[in-house]
Amino acid sequence: MARGGRSAxxxxxxxxxxxxxxxxxxxxxxxxxxxxxxxLKRRRGEEWRQWSPRRSKLAxxxxxxxxxxxxxxxxxxxTTLYLGSGHGTTISYLHDHLCGAQxxxxxxxxxxxxxxxxxxxxxxxxxxxxxxxxxxxxxxDLQAIAPFLPxxxxxxxxxxxxxxxxxxxxAAAQRFLAPNxxxxxxxxxxxxxxxxxxxxxxxxxxxxxRAALTDAGAEVLEVIELTGWEEQHALIVSRMPGExxxx
Numbered sequence: 649m650a651r652g653g654r655s656a657x658x659x660x661x662x663x664x665x666x667x668x669x670x671x672x673x674x675x676x677x678x679x680x681x682x683x684x685x686x687x688l689k690r691r692r693g694e695e696w697r698q699w700s701p702r703r704s705k706l707a708x709x710x711x712x713x714x715x716x717x718x719x720x721x722x723x724x725x726x727t728t729l730y731l732g733s734g735h736g737t738t739i740s741y742l743h744d745h746l747c748g749a750q751x752x753x754x755x756x757x758x759x760x761x762x763x764x765x766x767x768x769x770x771x772x773x774x775x776x777x778x779x780x781x782x783x784x785x786x787x788x789d790l791q792a793i794a795p796f797l798p799x800x801x802x803x804x805x806x807x808x809x810x811x812x813x814x815x816x817x818x819a820a821a822q823r824f825l826a827p828n829x830x831x832x833x834x835x836x837x838x839x840x841x842x843x844x845x846x847x848x849x850x851x852x853x854x855x856x857x858r859a860a861l862t863d864a865g866a867e868v869l870e871v872i873e874l875t876g877w878e879e880q881h882a883l884i885v886s887r888m889p890g891e892x893x894x895x
Contacts, residue, residue, distance in 0.1 A: 661710065661718040664745045665699075672699040672707050674744035678776050683740040697744070701877045704738040705807055705834040708874045709883035715870050720832065720885060721745055722803035725753040729801050729824055731787040731816075732808035732834075733759035735769040739780065742805075747779035755779050758796050762786050788816055790823045800826035807834040814857045818864045827890045831866065833857065837880040854882045865889040 660666045664675040673696040680695070682688055687698040701708035710717050722728045724746055733739050739759050746755035759770055760783045770782035785792040787808050804825050806817045817833045825831060835857050837850035848856075850873075858868045866886040874881040 659717075662721055662745050663724060664748060665710075665721060665741075666696075667711070667717070670711070672701065672711055673697065674699050674741045675748075677744045677747060677749045679749075681776070683773070684737050697741070699741045701874075704741065705874060705878055705881060705883055706738050706805065706832070707741070708877040708881075709832070709834075709872045709885070712872050712874065712877075713870060713885075714872075715885075720830075722755075722830070724748070725755045726803065727756040727758070727798065727801050728803040728805070729793070729797065729820070730757055730759045731804070731806040731820060733761040733766065733770055733782070734763075734807070735766050736773045738807075739770065740773060740777065743773075743777045743780055747777065751777075751779035753779075756781060758783060758793070758801075760785050760787055760793055787820065790820060793820075793824070797824060800824055800829070802826050802829045803832075804829065805832045805834070809836040809838075814860045818860065818866075821866070821886075821888055822864070825888050827888065829888045831861075831886040831888055833861075833884040833886070835882050835884055837882070850880045850882070854884065857882075857884050861886050865891075 658666055658668050666673050676695040676697045689696055699707045701711050710720055713720060742757055746757060747753050756779050758781045761767055767782055767784045774780040774782050781796055783796050801824055804821055813835055821831045837853040854871050861868050866888055868886050870885045872883040
């Protein structure tokens, strides 16, 4: 209940993700366990985890999107690719939605990171969250990632803070994303350089990314600036062309 006895405004984005007022929650696939000390609460016999936009670019994008928020999430039970998984905070919420308890939804998240320290955390997470597949690899090494995917996937997320993020994302999408698949690029402006030398402004980099994706044949659906939660970051949402992967 909200303060004053009134119910918070609830909107379901999926069977396991909802907004309540200005906060975001996911149905916990491992009841009683918090991954990063997040708040847990029970509602009508189910446990929910608070999903902070300060710790997750996907959460920030979901809360700030001006379009169909639910459309940013992959379909439960599908196979997805996540490049730059870090320690697994966002991955755990994605798992709640995509897989559920004991992978009741039969989903799969191929989670790629180059850091051995992050990989240890992801492996521990995978032990209690079936459907999570940790992969120690450079996100640019598509040959190393390919054996872990049964085919092209309908949803790709990239959060890799290094120069060349846009080209890396386009290459991964062309290789792994299914026709009409959804591509989400978490772009860190401070890691990019302007085409004309120097650093450029964040919006210069966002517009450059939009143009590069459009030139590659993608339809850019939304550029969601995350200022206030993640400075100099935007989540760029694209739909890949229907002819990709058919030749």
